Amino acid sequence: MKHKSSIASGLVLSVALLGLSGAAFGDDDERGFFNRMWGGSKAPGVAPVKDPFYLEECGGCHFPYQPGLLPARSWTRLMADLEHHFGENAELPAEDADRLTDFLLKNAADQANYKRSKKIMRSLRPGDTPLAVSETPYFIKKHDELSRRMVQDNPQVGSISRCEVCHAKAETGSFSESEILIPGFGAWEDD
Numbered sequence: 349m350k351h352k353s354s355i356a357s358g359l360v361l362s363v364a365l366l367g368l369s370g371a372a373f374g375d376d377d378e379r380g381f382f383n384r385m386w387g388g389s390k391a392p393g394v395a396p397v398k399d400p401f402y403l404e405e406c407g408g409c410h411f412p413y414q415p416g417l418l419p420a421r422s423w424t425r426l427m428a429d430l431e432h433h434f435g436e437n438a439e440l441p442a443e444d445a446d447r448l449t450d451f452l453l454k455n456a457a458d459q460a461n462y463k464r465s466k467k468i469m470r471s472l473r474p475g476d477t478p479l480a481v482s483e484t485p486y487f488i489k490k491h492d493e494l495s496r497r498m499v500q501d502n503p504q505v506g507s508i509s510r511c512e513v514c515h516a517k518a519e520t521g522s523f524s525e526s527e528i529l530i531p532g533f534g535a536w537e538d539d
């Protein structure tokens with residue numbers, strides 16, 4: 349009798365979980381939450397950005413790189429010199445810069461429970477403080493099969509920093525292989 353009722357309650361539990369995971373899978377944030385509930389199995393990709401202020405201030409010139417793509421120490425270094433930002437002056441009033449730094453540090457790769465954030469962190473040595481995602485060893489290794497023709501000399505790409513051009517769902521924090529489409533070359537097929 350005891351045995352039977354535990355099977356029954358197990359069934360109720362798994363049906364409830366199925367519903368929960370079904371609802372959760374539409375959204376990376378929710379998925380992160382769901383996974384955290386289960387003791388730390390990681391969500392794929394990086395956490396998506398929803399903060400409108402960040403999207404506006406750091407998404408005007410280029411793709412709004414998710415905080416989970418670099419460690420906190422990199423963001424601190426980058427935000428400390430916006431006047432000399434990759435050859436541009438991206439200086440902001442101190443108050444705005446502080447607010448953005450706060451957001452970046454709270455969501456940095458070393459704070460995140462997302463698979464790509466963990467992999468980026470693992471590729472860095474403790475002292476490494478890269479200013480660009482594209483300078484991290486993990487990123488370099490993942491993109492080493494791309495040719496100049498596909499990136500720098502490709503009029504539709506131009507720079508490897510334009511994540512959103514090849515990664516169709518970059519804005520959602522997803523960089524999955526099946527979503528890659530290189531303009532002029534088509535879908536990415538790995539072997």
Ligand code: HEC
Binds near residue numbers: 408
């Ligand atoms: C005035 C324009 C401008 C603004 C505003 C701006 N950036 Fe940039 N950013 C650039 C340029 C130009 C590059 C170099 C892109 C390239 O090499 O293709 C760059 C590159 C970067 C990179 C490195 C990309 C890579 O290759 O990994 C990061 C990270 C970055 N910016 C973060 C930020 C953050 C955070 C903010 C908001 C505080 C910001 N940017 C605001 C112009 C800007």
Ligand code: HEC
Binds near residue numbers: 499511
């Ligand atoms: C010119 C096209 C292109 C651009 C631009 C680009 N990527 Fe990629 N990305 C690729 C390709 C191709 C792969 C390799 C997939 C494979 O074979 O593993 C890849 C792989 C990745 C992966 C690993 C995915 C996985 O499932 O293994 C991540 C994460 C990633 N890119 C992030 C970025 C970010 C962040 C940017 C911008 C700073 C960026 N990429 C810019 C084409 C691009």
